[in-house]
Amino acid sequence: QKIATPAKVDGRFCGQVTFSENEHLSRDKRQERRRGPWRRPPSPPPQAVTKPKEVPTTPSAQEPTTSTTAAAPKTVLRSASTATDTTSAETDASITCDSDLYRSADGSCNNKANPFWGSRDSAFLRTLEPVYTEANDVFGPVLASTVDGYALPSPRLISRIVHDPDDFPDRRPVMNMQWGQFLDHDITSTPVNPSTETCCYDGIVASGVAQHPQVAKNGPCFPILIPAGDNHFTTLETRCMEFKRSYQTMVNGKPEQINLNTAFVDGSQIYGSTEEEMDELRSSALGRGRLLDINDNLPKNTDDVCVVSNSTTDYCLRAGDSRVNVYPGLGALHTVFLRMHNRIADGLAAQNKSLTDEEVFQKARRIVGALLQKITYSEWLPTVVGPDAATTYRLASTVPYAYEPDTNPTLHSVFSTAAFRYGHSQVTDTLTINNVAIESVNLFNNPHHVLHSIDSLLAGILGNPGQRVDRWYSDGMTNHVFETVPFKGLDIVSLNIQRGRDHGLPRYNQWRKECGLDPITSFDDMGRHGRPFQRVYRNTDDIDLYSGALHEAPVHLGVVGDTYACLISRQFEKLKFGDRFWYQNPDAPKAFTSAQIKEIEKQSLATIICQTTGLESVQSNAFMNVARNNRLVYCSYVKPINYSLF
Numbered sequence: 001q002k003i004a005t006p007a008k009v010d011g012r013f014c015g016q017v018t019f020s021e022n023e024h025l026s027r028d029k030r031q032e033r034r035r036g037p038w039r040r041p042p043s044p045p046p047q048a049v050t051k052p053k054e055v056p057t058t059p060s061a062q063e064p065t066t067s068t069t070a071a072a073p074k075t076v077l078r079s080a081s082t083a084t085d086t087t088s089a090e091t092d093a094s095i096t097c098d099s100d101l102y103r104s105a106d107g108s109c110n111n112k113a114n115p116f117w118g119s120r121d122s123a124f125l126r127t128l129e130p131v132y133t134e135a136n137d138v139f140g141p142v143l144a145s146t147v148d149g150y151a152l153p154s155p156r157l158i159s160r161i162v163h164d165p166d167d168f169p170d171r172r173p174v175m176n177m178q179w180g181q182f183l184d185h186d187i188t189s190t191p192v193n194p195s196t197e198t199c200c201y202d203g204i205v206a207s208g209v210a211q212h213p214q215v216a217k218n219g220p221c222f223p224i225l226i227p228a229g230d231n232h233f234t235t236l237e238t239r240c241m242e243f244k245r246s247y248q249t250m251v252n253g254k255p256e257q258i259n260l261n262t263a264f265v266d267g268s269q270i271y272g273s274t275e276e277e278m279d280e281l282r283s284s285a286l287g288r289g290r291l292l293d294i295n296d297n298l299p300k301n302t303d304d305v306c307v308v309s310n311s312t313t314d315y316c317l318r319a320g321d322s323r324v325n326v327y328p329g330l331g332a333l334h335t336v337f338l339r340m341h342n343r344i345a346d347g348l349a350a351q352n353k354s355l356t357d358e359e360v361f362q363k364a365r366r367i368v369g370a371l372l373q374k375i376t377y378s379e380w381l382p383t384v385v386g387p388d389a390a391t392t393y394r395l396a397s398t399v400p401y402a403y404e405p406d407t408n409p410t411l412h413s414v415f416s417t418a419a420f421r422y423g424h425s426q427v428t429d430t431l432t433i434n435n436v437a438i439e440s441v442n443l444f445n446n447p448h449h450v451l452h453s454i455d456s457l458l459a460g461i462l463g464n465p466g467q468r469v470d471r472w473y474s475d476g477m478t479n480h481v482f483e484t485v486p487f488k489g490l491d492i493v494s495l496n497i498q499r500g501r502d503h504g505l506p507r508y509n510q511w512r513k514e515c516g517l518d519p520i521t522s523f524d525d526m527g528r529h530g531r532p533f534q535r536v537y538r539n540t541d542d543i544d545l546y547s548g549a550l551h552e553a554p555v556h557l558g559v560v561g562d563t564y565a566c567l568i569s570r571q572f573e574k575l576k577f578g579d580r581f582w583y584q585n586p587d588a589p590k591a592f593t594s595a596q597i598k599e600i601e602k603q604s605l606a607t608i609i610c611q612t613t614g615l616e617s618v619q620s621n622a623f624m625n626v627a628r629n630n631r632l633v634y635c636s637y638v639k640p641i642n643y644s645l646f
């Protein structure tokens with residue numbers, strides 16, 4: 001039962017986010033929208049705080065380098081986040097945080113003194129300064145060894161030699177991976193340069209150039225040139241992989257990338273990261289406070305590019321994050337939470353006849369956000385970074401909560417560019433749906449199974465083992481990502497390594513030191529993994545973070561090694577203690593009562609799947625296998641939230 005793929009999906013790769021003009025409202029428009037009916041009238045007088053100076057982009061980085069390059073998007077970029085945690089930004093405009101009842105759609109005004117911390121369009125933060133080559137005002141990616149000046153290995157060579165396809169099933173189910181992607185799309189989305197140019201031009205490989213000519217000029221093209229001898233991309237035509245550099249702004253004199261999502265774990269992948277997106281995803285047609293649906297499924301996206309094998313029954317899905325179609329497991333979780341929002345809205349509306357559409361919507365959104373935080377921190381994170389890091393970084397929900405206004409929740413570049421991409425190693429070669437193992441190439445960008453087989457899809461994700469986080473990847477992820485034309489698929493490992501270089505990310509050993517770990521001084525330090533690394537890298541100090549960290553053995557009871565556990569835990573600590581609307585914050589506006597928190601904490605991903613699908617049972621921690629200490633929850637016994645408490 002293979003689903004046919006169309007011959008061509010237009011030049012854009014699905015799952016890659018670019019700016020579009022209408023995504024960007026002017027600040028005035030945003031301010032105007034922010035004054036929705038649920039916003040408290042400004043009494044006491046609104047607190048005016050300053051907005052950081054609009055940061056100009058370097059013409060060399062952003063101006064079209066060829067006639068086919070699209071203009072840089074018009075957007076108000078926020079560098080309130082500043083290049084490091086400690087530097088302060090210049091300011092020139094102000095934003096009025098006139099509402100305090102609920103989270104804003106774009107995450108602004110969460111921190112009252114620094115209203116853009118964690119908001120959409122913030123520049124990423126740096127713990128270690130970015131490293132770019134600097135010549136003639138061009139900041140380019142570092143492509144040579146800092147030790148001996150030799151060219152760094154091609155990302156594809158690293159992928160093929162170090163991260164070759166192999167099969168090491170984990171004890172944990174596919175859901176452990178799937179929550180990671182769903183959560184990732186709540187907190188980070190880095191736009192690429194909006195140019196529509198095809199970077200792999202005819203003859204680029206045959207000409208023998210080391211890099212695309214635009215690299216020296218900081219143009220958008222930075223395609224991955226594949227060395228001869230590749231076992232999959234063998235022809236001159238296929239030995240070039242499309243890659244556009246990320247959109248850049250300038251922060252403290254250096255290029256910086258930006259985040260299109262709200263940093264907070266606030267359900268922005270469900271609700272959108274702007275007021276406009278949120279408005280478009282809502283509907284009161286079937287009752288107050290609901291999200292738009294089509295027969296309890298996600299609504300239609302007419303702008304996206306996805307595989308629609310049967311246009312009468314299938315359509316591209318729409319959600320708060322544009323990448324919803326990339327993988328069916330992801331679309332399934334989006335559907336579960338869309339349904340959960342609508343169940344909650346119906347429950348609240350039935351309980352309280354006087355609530356307006358707006359009030360029901362915001363209350364339901366707040367409960368869904370709390371559920372996401374509870375599941376992420378209490379059920380999922382300890383299985384990823386292990387219970388020790390969860391304790392060290394105060395991630396457990398049993399730690400008494402006190403909001404820290406000096407904690408900046410804005411995402412760190414290293415987290416989005418490398419550490420949190422560890423989950424690509426967990427992706428399996430197939431998903432079993434209706435008893436058929438379907439290959440990745442027929443899963444990417446294909447909403448069919450989400451629309452027609454969600455129960456079977458989820459049962460497979462909960463019941464089948466995922467892959468271990470290790471240096472080995474599935475063939476689907478290294479040779480066939482978003483493939484619609486044979487041998488024109490992408491390699492996720494190559495993209496991740498190239499992205500690290502695009503963003504000027506310091507190298508693996510520097511991050512080990514930053515995390516208080518010993519640097520790797522000899523390939524022998526890497527044990528049996530040293531040999532493949534030595535085949536591609538000349539020096540251990542050249543190893544790219546994304547690649548190097550994946551040779552580490554997992555931490556006790558977690559899936560990632562020490563370096564990623566450190567980088568991931570640090571970020572989640574900030575996302576918790578830097579979130580004024582954190583569900584356990586007793587001082588949050590409209591703070592949940594302890595009875596309400598208890599009621600929320602009774603729910604789990606298992607009970608939520610139970611309430612929104614036809615499954616009969618789900619293991620109580622959905623991220624671990626069924627075991628004596630992880631028994632099945634029988635869905636017929638699951639009680640919905642007691643809405644009378646809210």
Ligand code: HEM
Binds near residue numbers: 015424
């Ligand atoms: C299930 C299949 C998945 C596919 C097909 C997929 C695909 C992709 C692609 C194509 C990119 C952009 C790469 C680039 O050009 O830089 C990306 C980025 C990323 N992925 Fe995945 N991914 C998957 C699963 C996951 C999982 C399980 C996680 C985490 C546990 C994850 C975390 C990330 C992160 C953090 C980014 C960077 C996001 C940003 O800021 O833009 N992905 N993924």
Ligand SMILES: [Ca+2]
Binds near residue numbers: 186261263267
């Ligand atoms: Ca978010």
